[in-house]
Amino acid sequence: MQNLAHASNTPTHSAHFRVGVYAVIFHEGQVLLALRRDIDWWNLPGGGLEIGETVEEGMQREVREETGLEIEVEKLVGVYSKPQKQEVVLSFLCRVIGGTLQSTEESRECRYFSPDALPANTLPKHRQRVMDALLNQPEAILRTQRATSEEDQHLPNS
Numbered sequence: 001m002q003n004l005a006h007a008s009n010t011p012t013h014s015a016h017f018r019v020g021v022y023a024v025i026f027h028e029g030q031v032l033l034a035l036r037r038d039i040d041w042w043n044l045p046g047g048g049l050e051i052g053e054t055v056e057e058g059m060q061r062e063v064r065e066e067t068g069l070e071i072e073v074e075k076l077v078g079v080y081s082k083p084q085k086q087e088v089v090l091s092f093l094c095r096v097i098g099g100t101l102q103s104t105e106e107s108r109e110c111r112y113f114s115p116d117a118l119p120a121n122t123l124p125k126h127r128q129r130v131m132d133a134l135l136n137q138p139e140a141i142l143r144t145q146r147a148t149s150e151e152d153q154h155l156p157n158s
Contacts (some may be wrong), residue, residue, distance in 0.1 A: 020089040021059045022046030022126070024077055024133040025069075025096060030112035031130050032101075033122065034066045037108050042122040044091065044129060045069075045110075059092055066107045070098035077133045078141040080125070089145070091129045 022044040025032040033042040045066040049058040056073050063071045071094040080089040101110050113119065115130050125145045132141045 018087045019049045022091045023063050023094040024091055025094050027112055031115050032112050034107035035109040042119050043126045066104055067110045068099050068102040069096050072097050076140045081144045084147050093133055
């Protein structure tokens with residue numbers, strides 16, 4: 001019993017994680033990707049949550065900032081742990097409810113692509129998230145996404 005009392009008084013060092021949210025948006029069988037301005041890679045629209053923001057608010061803000069579209073969050077597709085970056089990413093199936101698809105300050109171009117013909121410079125983790133959404137599982141997929149290449153290890157959070 002004394003060990004338990006001692007253990008409860010021992011300070012713990014909790015990890016501090018960044019939470020990312022990314023939208024998988026399909027239209028007529030194609031998936032929406034945004035070409036980032038900071039790097040020459042296509043990715044799903046999304047990014048990090050801001051302090052005081054709900055997951056849904058963050059998802060809506062990120063899609064609007066990157067694509068000009070207004071969306072409704074429909075379903076959690078996957079939860080992705082990225083231990084090298086101390087990040088947890090949530091990907092959601094979303095539906096467009098308004099706005100106009102356009103390039104923005106954050107995206108040079110936004111386009112729909114066939115999932116089996118994504119550009120070669122699509123971020124590998126985002127390619128996986130698109131494939132996970134296509135599985136249409138009844139429950140969210142849990143996956144660890146570790147950096148697999150030199151380029152991927154040097155990319156900003158994604």
